[in-house]
Amino acid sequence: MQTELFTVSKIFTESLYRIPDYQRGYAWGLDQLRDFWLDLEQLHGDGKHYTGVLTLEIVPKTKWKKWDDDIWVIESRRYKPYYVVDGQQRLTSVVILIQAILEICQLDQLNFTPVSDLRRKYIFDKKIGGPERAYIFGYEKDNPSYEFLKTRIFLEESDVHLPDEVTIYTKQLIGAKNFFKEQIAELSASQLETLFTKVTQQLVFNVYEIASDIDVFVTFETMNNRGKPLSTLELLKNRLIFLSTRLPTPNGRDAVLRRKINDAWKSAYHYLGKNEERLLDDDEFLQVQFSYFFLKNLVKEESGDGTEKDAENRRIMATVEHYNRYLLNYLFTPKRIGTKLTPEDDLPPLTRDFIDGFAQHLKSSVELYFKLSTPAQSDWTDREKMELERIGRLKGHSPNPILLALYRQESNAEKRIRFLVAYEKLSFFISFGQRSPALYGRRFYASESYLQYATGRISTEQLISYVENAVNELFKETPLHEHLSDWVKNGHGYYGWHSIKYFLYEYELHLQQNSRSSREKLSWKEFSKENYKDDYETIEHIYPQRARDPYWTERFSKFTPTQKRLLRNSLGNLLPLARPRNSSLGNKSFPEKLGDDKNMTGYRYGSYSENEVATLPEWGPEQIVKRGIQLLNFLEKRWNLQTTDNQQKIRALGLSFWAPTKT
Secondary structure, three states: OEEEEEEHHHHOOOEEEEEOOOOOOOOOOHHHHHHHHHHHHOOOOOOOEEEEEEEEEEOOHHHHOOOOOOHHHHHHOOOEEEEEEEOHHHHHHHHHHHHHHHHHOOOOEEOOEEHHHHHHHHOEEEOOOOOOEEEOEEEOOOOHHHHHHHHHHOOOOOOOOOOOOOOHHHHHHHHHHHHHHHHHOOOOHHHHHHHHHHHHHHEEEEEEEOOOOOOHHHHHHHHOOOOOOOOHHHHHHHHHHHHHOOOOOOOOOOHHHHHHHHHHHHHHHHHHOOOOOOOOOHHHHHHHHHHHHHHHHOOOOOOOOHHHHHHHHHHHHHHHHOHHHHHHHHHOOHHHEOOOOOOOOOOOOEOHHHHHHHHHHHHHHHHHHHHHHOHHHOOOOHHHHHHHHHHHHHHOOOOOHHHHHHHHHOOOHHHHHHHHHHHHHHHHHOOOOOOOOHHHOOOHHHOHHHHHHHOOOOOHHHHHHHHHHHHHHHHHOOOHHHHHOHHHHOOOHHHHOOOHHHHHHHHHHHHHHHHOOOOOOOOHHHHOOOOOOOOEEEEEEOOOOOOOOHHHHHHOOOOOHHHHHHHHOOHHHEEEEEEEEEHHHHHOOHHHHHOOOOOOOOHHHOOHHHHHHHOOOOOOHHHHHHHHHHHHHHHHHHOOOOOOOHHHHHHHOOOOOOOHHHO
């Protein structure tokens, strides 16, 4: 490799840069942008800042001859065309910042150089007498970021009259531009000139030019471990494109397969980033997709006795759990091309059809995965949408493989609904405590039922029966109130229950329905957030944790410290707030918490649950017990459970020291 230290100005001298198709798109978020900006702010005088490595591959003539807009500048002006193998995140950020400076600048020149000349050097060069524009930096044309960069970042007109293709990466591009424009919006002309000098003359890269005999795909995998780590999904795209160049074909490469791989990943990044409020994780999707693909296509029929089957199931579950290592270190490796690794190898040889089949399965799965995570944008029935939203709120909006299998295999909506209802019920109940079998936990997708269903060995009816029986087993020997009492014994009470927000939100929806109002007073998006500042709360202890006001000390004076803690953290004392509120406000007396015409942040102006509590004239131990019983009555009715008497409910609430006769 050739290596040298270059400034940005020198890098952008008679060169063109393209992000190749095997690369991921722009992945920097606010954290990386803030670090980059801090580096610039700390540059003083004539100092240099080492920005990192820029690894380049010279683009062969067979490639750039297809770049219709760029041939003229390569041939007539001898610009060297490069692929960016490593360093694209930093280089892209530099280009976006330069574009932002040129947009904000109201001068005809910067540092005694006409702005038009700077634009030609860093953004695009235009052919005199012709429409062609050669963009100095950009993506290959089949990348959705290509048009986005040109139209939304460089503000140039497009000759393709199509709406923007929104992906995770295009959102990051516009996010970076907005970030930089905010930082420089108030800078004076002289400050802009200083900033421009820092960017172009004081940021330096270690530039490597890869020799022609070095494999660029392997280089990409080994060098892209700096900055923001590559996801397995991003690495896998590079690996499949690499393998497509190694498959035996007349010309040594398969352009059709490469295009299909790119198209599949384009769909993946489009759907994973489609919902701005619920950006989906690359690798959570890949694990779900691979899990189903693996079971459907690579797992053979069961054979042997129970011991052998158990061992095989454990092997399958381990493969799904460590999907990334299996995909990159075993399934998609050059040594598997056209042959089995060993005569006993169960996997088919790696062929063009196998790679194509995997890519098409990924493409078809990602749209379904998006709909499962965002059911409101699906064409399913309203009942299905409601049940899927419930499961999303309860378990997170990255769907489990069992849901992908259900919607790929079952066309009957009523059967799907029956499963969703049973699955939500089971998922809710396993959050109750340690009594719940670990088999039904967050790794339910690796359970025997999922393996059987995904491989087609049991029907949807049998799967539904399995889940319903699992629910019955939970309560066969242990009644509901004993399951719930686990949360009292752990010392945190119901405040530490994993599903407390889900349960309180379901009760809120129940109150809204009874009010016959369509107005939402409690937003799940805001209510479910966990990263508020430490002194803000979304669930309030009505009887507060720091109860120093005389209102509280008088009403709870007869209880021991332990009993007071049990009352504070009991279910009936927990209230979902429509807006996160400073915890210090929650230490006030009950009348103050209600609010009035001057204080419109109280319970009277909050959620339906807050409104319900606001109808009470006072709040004390009796109200905590009564509301707790009321919530458990709702729980039994909502999830169709056998009812228990008030004494059992009081035990479940952890308030056995309260005399039942007082309720």
